[in-house]
Structure formats: C-alpha cells, structure tokens
Amino acid sequence: MNFDFSEDQKLLQQTARDYLAENAPLAACRAVLESDQPYSRELWQGAAELGWLGTAIPESYGGAGFGQLELAVIAEEVGRALAPIPLASSTYLATEALLLAGSDEQKQRYLPRLATGEAIGTLALTEAAGQNATEAVRASFHDGKLSGAKQPVPDGGVADFAVVAAQASAGTSLVLLDLTGDGVTRQPLDSIDPSRPVAGLRFDAAPAELLGAEGEGAALASRVLDRAAVLMAFEQLGSAARAFDITREFTLGRFAFGRPVASFQVIKHRLADLWCELELARSNSYYGAWALSNDAPELAVAACLSRISTSEAFDLATVEMIQMHGGVGYTWEYDCHLFYRRAKFDAAILGSTSHWRDQLITRIEAQAAA
Amino acid sequence: MDFNDTPDEATFRAQARSWLETNAKPLGDGERRGALAEPEDREAVDRSQAWQKQKADAGWACITWPKEYGGRGATPMQAAIWAQEEQCFEVPPNIFSIGIGMAGPTILAHGTDEQKEKWIPKLITGEEIWCQLFSEPAAGSDLAGLRTTAVRDGEDWLINGQKIWTSGAHWSDWGVIVARHDPSAVKHAGLTYFVVDMHAPGVEVRPITTINGGRIFNEVFFSDVRIPDAYRLDAVGNGWRVAITTLMNERASIGAAGGDAMIDELLALASEPQPDGSRPLDNAAVRQKLADFYVRSKGIENAGKRILTTLSKGGLPGPEASLAKLVAGSLMQELADYAIGLQGQAGVIQSSWTDRYLSIPGIRIAGGTDEVLRNIISERVLGLPPEARADKGLPFKDIPSGPPNA
Numbered sequence: 001m002n003f004d005f006s007e008d009q010k011l012l013q014q015t016a017r018d019y020l021a022e023n024a025p026l027a028a029c030r031a032v033l034e035s036d037q038p039y040s041r042e043l044w045q046g047a048a049e050l051g052w053l054g055t056a057i058p059e060s061y062g063g064a065g066f067g068q069l070e071l072a073v074i075a076e077e078v079g080r081a082l083a084p085i086p087l088a089s090s091t092y093l094a095t096e097a098l099l100l101a102g103s104d105e106q107k108q109r110y111l112p113r114l115a116t117g118e119a120i121g122t123l124a125l126t127e128a129a130g131q132n133a134t135e136a137v138r139a140s141f142h143d144g145k146l147s148g149a150k151q152p153v154p155d156g157g158v159a160d161f162a163v164v165a166a167q168a169s170a171g172t173s174l175v176l177l178d179l180t181g182d183g184v185t186r187q188p189l190d191s192i193d194p195s196r197p198v199a200g201l202r203f204d205a206a207p208a209e210l211l212g213a214e215g216e217g218a219a220l221a222s223r224v225l226d227r228a229a230v231l232m233a234f235e236q237l238g239s240a241a242r243a244f245d246i247t248r249e250f251t252l253g254r255f256a257f258g259r260p261v262a263s264f265q266v267i268k269h270r271l272a273d274l275w276c277e278l279e280l281a282r283s284n285s286y287y288g289a290w291a292l293s294n295d296a297p298e299l300a301v302a303a304c305l306s307r308i309s310t311s312e313a314f315d316l317a318t319v320e321m322i323q324m325h326g327g328v329g330y331t332w333e334y335d336c337h338l339f340y341r342r343a344k345f346d347a348a349i350l351g352s353t354s355h356w357r358d359q360l361i362t363r364i365e366a367q368a369a370a
Numbered sequence: 371m372d373f374n375d376t377p378d379e380a381t382f383r384a385q386a387r388s389w390l391e392t393n394a395k396p397l398g399d400g401e402r403r404g405a406l407a408e409p410e411d412r413e414a415v416d417r418s419q420a421w422q423k424q425k426a427d428a429g430w431a432c433i434t435w436p437k438e439y440g441g442r443g444a445t446p447m448q449a450a451i452w453a454q455e456e457q458c459f460e461v462p463p464n465i466f467s468i469g470i471g472m473a474g475p476t477i478l479a480h481g482t483d484e485q486k487e488k489w490i491p492k493l494i495t496g497e498e499i500w501c502q503l504f505s506e507p508a509a510g511s512d513l514a515g516l517r518t519t520a521v522r523d524g525e526d527w528l529i530n531g532q533k534i535w536t537s538g539a540h541w542s543d544w545g546v547i548v549a550r551h552d553p554s555a556v557k558h559a560g561l562t563y564f565v566v567d568m569h570a571p572g573v574e575v576r577p578i579t580t581i582n583g584g585r586i587f588n589e590v591f592f593s594d595v596r597i598p599d600a601y602r603l604d605a606v607g608n609g610w611r612v613a614i615t616t617l618m619n620e621r622a623s624i625g626a627a628g629g630d631a632m633i634d635e636l637l638a639l640a641s642e643p644q645p646d647g648s649r650p651l652d653n654a655a656v657r658q659k660l661a662d663f664y665v666r667s668k669g670i671e672n673a674g675k676r677i678l679t680t681l682s683k684g685g686l687p688g689p690e691a692s693l694a695k696l697v698a699g700s701l702m703q704e705l706a707d708y709a710i711g712l713q714g715q716a717g718v719i720q721s722s723w724t725d726r727y728l729s730i731p732g733i734r735i736a737g738g739t740d741e742v743l744r745n746i747i748s749e750r751v752l753g754l755p756p757e758a759r760a761d762k763g764l765p766f767k768d769i770p771s772g773p774p775n776a
Contacts, residue, residue: 001379001447001682002372003675069371248752263755268748275747276693280669287672290371305672308665357661361651364637364664 003286005073013073019050020081026335032084033195033338038158044085044117047078053091054115056099062112068227068293072234072285079238082338084195086120086155088235088349092228093154094121097163100227101174101212101220110161110176122159123228124150124201125221131358132225132351134165134172134218139203141166141175145183146208149200154349156199157188163211163224164203170215177208193341196349226303229350230288233306236346237282240314243339244278247271247321254326267324274313274320281306281313301367304360311347311356318343373675375451379682382448386455389428394459408537408586409463415499415541417462422496432470432494435478439490447681468538469493469500473546476616480563480604489544489565501568502616503533503547503590508771511742513548513617514558514610515761515769518592520549527551527564527602529572529595535736539575539588542568546616548609553767560766561609565601572596582728617738632705632726633667636660639709650712659708666701670694689750696743699734706730 005013028040047053055071057063064070071091078087095114098107098121113119125134127150139148146166153162161178168175179186183206191198212220248271251262261267288306291299318340322329329336347353375383390396409415425431426440433449435441442448474493477485492498509516518531529549539545545566552560566573572595578587604612640651640660650656674694677687706727710717717723734740748754761769 001375001675001678003672003679004683005371248754252754259758260755263758265745265757268752268754269741269744271752271754272696272744272747275752276697279673279690279693280666280697283672283676284665284669286371286676287668290373293371304661305665305668308661309669354658357658357665358654360661360664361657365641365651368637 003290005069009069009073012070013077016050016052016074016077017080019046020077020083024081024083026082026338029082029084029195029338030335033193038155038197039086040084043083047085047087048117052087053117057095057111057115061107062115068231069289071231072289075231075234076238079235080242082195082239082242082342086122086158088228088232089122089155089159090114090120092231093123093224094161094163096227097123097174097211097220097224100223106176106211119160120155120158122153122155122162123224124153124156124162124164126150126152131355134221137165137167137172139164139166141168141173141208144207144209145205146175146177146203147205149202151200152189152191152198153201154196154198156201157186157197162201164208165217165221168210168214172217173214174211174217174220175208176211177206181207183207191345193345195338196342196345225350226299227292229303229307229356230285230292232346232350233281233285233288233310236310236314236343237278237285239339239342239346240278240281240310240317243314243317243321244274246335247317247324251324261324270320274317277313277316281309284309300363301360304356304363307350307356308353308360311353314343315347376682379447379451383451383455386430386452389430390455390459393424393428394461397458397460408467409465409541410585414463415465418465419496421462422466426495431496432474435474435490435494439486440494445681445684446686447678450678450681465499465538465541466496468502469498472502472616472619473500473544475619476546476612477565477603479615480612484600485565485603498543499538499541501536501539501542501545503536503545503566504613504616505535506532507534511739513613514561516548516550516561518547518549519553520551520562520564520597522551525599526596527599529564529566529592529597531592533590533592534578536588536590537586539568539590540577544568546603548613550766551606554765555607556763557761557766557769558610559607561613562606563603563609563612564597565603566595566597570595580732582725584729632702633664636663636705636709639712656712663701663705663708666697670698670701689746692738692743692746695738696740696747699730699740702726702733703730
C-alpha cells in the first residue's frame with residue numbers, strides 16, 4: 001500500500017512551490033483581476049520554461065514525458081498561488097483531449113506548441129445555461145465547416161485553438177479548429193473571477209476537423225472532463241489549502257475580548273470541521289489521481305468523487321474565510337474575494353457539482369450492473 | 371501511487387488468509403461484520419475466548435505485541451493487514467477490544483517486567499477479560515476531573531468511588547482504573563493509574579440499559595477495594611500521562627470500526643421499487659443526497675488508505691486519525707435516518723436501520739465525543755490555542771463544581 005506521491009514527485013512539487021512563492025504572490029493574481037490583461041505572460045513563460053505545460057506530454061511530442069501524477073502536484077501548487085495562467089484550459093482540457101483522441105498528425109501539430117506555451121488551447125462545450133448536455137449541442141459540423149456559438153469558453157479570448165462539441169451527421173462529435181482563422185468571432189464576457197477569463201465564440205462556417213471518431217463526441221467529452229476533473233481537483237486543493245492557512249493565521253492574530261479569535265470554540269470547531277472536509281477531499285483526489293494515472297476503469301467514479309468533494313470543500317473554505325475575517329474579509333483590499341471568486345469559478349466551469357452527483361449515481365449503477 | 375501490497379505485505383497477507391481459510395468460514399459477497407459486534411451473552415463470550423485462544427496458539431493473536439509474551443512481534447502494517455483479512459471471515463463477536471485494544475498497549479508501554487509477565491500472556495490467549503474504568507458521573511469529556519479516591523494504606527491502596535460507562539465490566543477479570551490520590555494537587559497531577567482485580571471484595575457492577583436496549587455498559591462501585599501497590603502502573607502522580615496512552619489507543623480502535631458497508635446497503639434500498647413501481651434512486655433529490663453520502667463514505671475510506679500508507683512506511687498515525695471517528699459518526703447517523711425516511715411510514719418498523727439509528731448516538735459519544743475530537747484536531751493538528759479554563763492551577767479540591775449528574 002502506497003497511497004502517496006513519490007519522493008521525486010514531492011521534490012517536483014517543492015520546486016514548483018518555491019518558484020511560485022518567488023514569482024507569483026497573490027498580487028500577481030490581483031494584477032490580472034484588476035486589469036484588462038487576460039493572464040500573466042511572465043508566469044506563463046516561466047511555467048513553459050520549467051516544463052510544466054508539457055508534463056504529461058510524451059517526449060516524442062516535445063513534452064517532458066512524465067504522467068498525470070506529476071501534473072497533479074504542479075496543479076496543486078499553481079492553485080496554491082492562484083496563479084493567473086490558462087493552465088487548466090490548455091493543459092487539463094485541450095492537451096488531455098488531444099492525448100486521448102488526437103491522430104498522430106494532430107498530436108504532432110499541436111502538442112509540441114502546447115508544451116512550449118506557444119499555443120494555448122481550450123475546450124468549448126457549453127452553449128447556454130443549464131446542466132451539461134453534450135448530446136444536445138446545436139453547433140453543427142458539416143463538410144469541414146463549423147457553425148454555431150459557444151459560451152462561456154474558458155480562456156476563449158486568448159486561446160489559439162479549441163476543441164469544440166458539435167453535431168455532425170453521425171451525432172455529437174468533437175472538432176478541432178484554429179481560433180485565429182476565418183469565420184471565428186470572439187466576444188469577451190465578464191467572469192465572476194476575472195483572473196479566469198471567459199469568452200463567447202461564434203463560428204460561421206469556420207474551417208475545422210474531427211478530433212476522434214464522428215459521433216463519439218459525447219463519450220469523448222465526458223472522458224476529457226473526467227480527466228480534467230481530477231487535475232482541476234488538485235488545483236482546487238492547493239487553493240483551498242492556501243485559503244485555510246490564511247484564515248488560520250488571521251484568527252490567531254486577531255484579538256477580541258482579550259483573546260485570539262482562534263481560541264473561541266466556535267471558531268476552533270469550525271476550523272476543525274473545515275480541515276476534515278479538506279482531508280476528505282484530498283483523500284478522494286488521491287484516489288482520482290491513482291485512477292487517472294493508471295487509466296483504471298475506476299476513473300469514472302473516482303473523477304466524480306474528486307470533483308464533488310474538492311469543489312464543495314473549496315467553496316466552504318472560502319465562505320468561512322470571509323466570515324472568519326469579519327468586515328475586512330468583505331473589502332476589495334483583502335485577498336479573501338480572490339479565493340471566493342476562484343472557488344465558485346472552479347466549481348462551475350467543468351459542470352456543477354449537482355451534475356456530477358447525478359453522474360456519480362449513474363456510474364455506480366452502471367458499475368454494479370457490469 | 372500504488373494500492374498493491376509490497377512483496378513482504380503480500381506474503382504476510384497470503385499467510386494470514388491461508389490460516390483463516392483453514393480455521394474460519396469466509397463471509398459471503400458484500401457481507402461484513404457489524405461495527406458494534408460485542409458479545410451480549412455468556413455463550414458469545416465463550417466463543418470469543420475460544421477464537422482468541424485458537425489464534426494465540428497459531429501465533430495470530432496480538433500481531434504487534436512482543437513474542438516473549440506470546441505476541442507475533444510484527445509491524446502495525448501487518449496488524450492492519452490481519453484485521454482486513456479477519457474481517458472477511460465469520461468470527462465470534464469480540465470481547466477483547468478493551469483488553470487488547472487499550473489495556474494491553476498501556477501495560478506494555480508503562481508496566482514493569484513483572485507486570486507484563488503477570489498480565490500480558492493471559493490477555494493474548496484470551497483467558498482473562500479486561501475493562502477500562504475511566505469515566506465517572508461527573509467526569510466525562512473532562513476526564514481529569516474524576517473523583518474516585520485512592521488512599522495509601524500500608525502496601526495497598528484503598529479505592530472508593532464510582533465509575534460509569536464501563537463496557538464489559540460484568541465479564542471482566544481485570545480493569546484499568548485512574549483514581550485521585552491527592553485532592554490538594556492540581557487536577558491532572560493528583561491522579562494515579564492502577565490495575566484492579568474485578569473479583570475483589572467491594573467491587574459492585576450494575577448494568578446500564580442503553581437506548582437501543584443494549585446491556586454492554588455498566589456502573590461500577592468501589593467500596594474500600596484493596597489494590598496492592600504492585601498493581602500501580604507507572605509512578606504515583608503519573609496517572610494522566612498513562613491514561614493518555616490508553617485513550618490514544620481507544621480512539622484508534624473505535625475509529626477503525628467504520629460503517630463503510632452502510633452506503634452500499636442504502637444504495638440497494640433506494641434501488642428497490644416502491645408500491646407505485648418507481649425507484650427512489652430515480653428521484654433527483656434522492657440521487658443528490660445519496661451521491662453526497664457516497665462521496666463522504668469514500669472520503670473516509672480513502673483517508674484510511676493514507677493512514678495505512680503511513681503504517682506501511684513505518685510511521686504511526688498522529689491525532690489526524692481522529693478524523694475518521696468524527697466524520698463517520700455523524701455520517702452513519704444521517705445514513706440511518708435517511709434509510710428510515712426512504713421507507714415512508716414503514717420506516718417505523720424495527721429493522722437493521724432502526725437498530726443502527728438507536729446505536730449510533732453512542733458512537734458519537736464513546737471514546738471522545740465529537741466535541742472533544744474537534745478540540746483535539748483544532749489544538750493538536752491545527753495548533754490553535756487551548757480552551758480557556760476556570761480550573762487552571764487550582765488544587766482539585768478548590769475547583770468549582772456543580773452537582774453531579776443524576
């Protein structure tokens with residue numbers, strides 16, 4: 001039994017943590033949040049130079065040739081720093097989609113540029129409010145042309161290419177297209193977390209190509225989301241741990257009635273409960289990481305566990321963060337809202353937890369029937 | 371990251387399973403032993419003792435205890451593997467959770483060679499049954515506020531007072547007891563730890579019936595009970611330190627008693643058609659709730675795997691291990707509650723769910739209440755300040771106290 005990361009993986013994590021502590025203070029996230037810039041180009045460059053973007057990309061496609069466990073520990077540190085970079089869109093979504101369904105030629109074309117950060121990719125599934133229903137997409141793909149609209153697309157304003165779900169003759173399919181080419185209009189949208197920008201994309205007979213088999217789009221998208229859910233869970237774990245640490249420090253330093261606020265049982269017990277939630281989320285996410293890195297059939301359920309418990313725990317951590325800070329926690333100046341916004345964004349962008357709960361029961365039943 | 375045993379662990383598991391297959395009947399698929407299986411009658415106690423003897427003769431009793439006393443001298447990880455394997459077989463209820471889970475480890479940690487020689491071998495072979503005499507009517511979560519007195523009398527100590535919540539006292543040959551030898555000392559410093567002969571004159575055991583109808587717990591009254599000084603564990607005044615050893619072991623063993631089978635049973639219940647033909651599991655609200663239960667159940671299970679990893683690497687779990695008991699207690703209560711509700715009016719009919727609903731409140735209190743566990747986590751894991759206390763530095767006799775609970 002070894003339900004833990006290896007010493008090498010922990011070393012990689014420490015290196016990432018040290019780099020981000022030096023180069024990505026929370027002020028870096030705030031700078032993006034308060035400006036029109038969509039992400040920090042310096043940090044993106046740094047992440048590329050350190051090899052993070054190609055962590056799970058094979059060496060033959062210009063990557064580092066590690067696996068998802070290494071990517072998970074990096075994700076945790078990126079989350080801890082609230083680093084304002086399009087890592088999730090480009091790495092957990094676009095890269096994983098290409099690794100999963102791309103032809104050799106497609107991989108050759110995109111993966112090396114993803115690894116160096118020259119290209120940013122994203123995944124565009126959603127068209128309107130409502131739970132994920134990849135089967136019901138209205139965008140259409142015929143004769144190599146994509147038409148329709150998608151929103152919100154994470155990092156859709158800056159991505160160089162996208163994987164898009166669209167209806168083709170054989171049913172829902174995934175297609176790949178350059179967003180810098182003809183027939184693509186982008187409209188930036190306001191995001192609850194401006195350090196995680198989103199855009200609306202409009203396609204008017206934009207040239208595109210199939211990613212994976214025609215008609216397999218819903219199943220493929222679901223598998224990509226499972227993989228991204230686990231990696232995103234680690235980012236969420238890192239962010240939640242940081243929110244927890246800041247809150248703990250604050251309650252220790254803040255005095256009321258002649259005592260640190262952290263000495264009141266109502267605060268101690270809530271922090272203890274929150275710590276339990278974070279530990280359960282971490283434990284479920286380790287299970288997810290194990291399933292992902294082994295391509296195990298358990299991933300279908302493990303991804304739901306990672307996604308639901310981590311999203312809920314991160315949410316709770318940030319709600320408690322503001323509440324335990326009191327009035328200052330509600331100010332723009334304090335960093336609590338960076339976490340509060342990020343938690344809500346992360347919990348929604350891969351599909352809501354209620355959607356994943358429903359999926360979980362479906363998958364448990366399918367597993368029991370198998 | 372790897373769920374598999376190391377080669378050594380796999381060898382040990384194969385040996386354990388092979389012995390169990392020869393000596394016990396495997397449970398069917400999905401069957402697991404109940405978390406609260408304590409013997410309720412003499413016949414069950416006899417079977418429990420016979421099984422313990424059988425294991426001891428073959429070297430499978432008390433996996434981590436020293437060989438010189440009859441233990442196996444193996445690692446905590448091997449003990450965990452043994453426990454996993456034994457769970458898959460139909461074995462008698464366990465009367466030794468206190469003796470082997472708590473008293474034995476305390477004697478091994480704090481006892482003299484003579485004391486270990488006297489008590490440990492018969493604990494291992496199951497010949498003697500033990501109980502733990504800590505809680506009192508006025509000392510529960512504030513255990514160090516206990517009032518049972520120990521007064522030195524020649525080579526003996528005279529014990530007077532009342533203990534409560536003593537499980538298995540009515541079957542027990544020996545008990546571990548903490549008593550106050552010095553009421554003028556500050557609270558924790560006035561305590562001493564002893565072993566008491568439960569058959570000694572002046573020991574009176576009265577059963578307590580709990581809300582589930584169970585007769586596991588007792589009140590135990592001590593009237594001038596004589597304990598030889600040779601039965602004192604560790605130094606006079608060290609009782610609190612020794613008690614902590616017992617309590618750390620208690621939390622580990624109660625926490626280990628999980629309820630992971632419950633979620634599978636609840637899913638099965640929700641899959642059964644109702645009178646109108648529909649299944650609860652097709653209802654959106656039910657699906658959402660069961661998914662939450664499932665996520666938390668698996669969270670506890672996966673957290674357990676991280677603790678096993680610590681054991682496997684040769685470490686010992688710290689106060690973080692309080693998590694499992696804290697989270698599992700309220701989760702099991704919610705699961706039982708939900709299962710009763712799923713059955714509509716029929717939920718009131720006695721079933722395994724109503725039985726559990728009536729048993730689980732005890733789990734949230736025994737061996738550290740939820741509230742004590744939150745204090746432990748916040749202070750010892752998170753490093754938050756200790757509770758403000760009104761009794762700090764006061765001699766015990768001067769500490770304000772309300773009337774004892776009736």
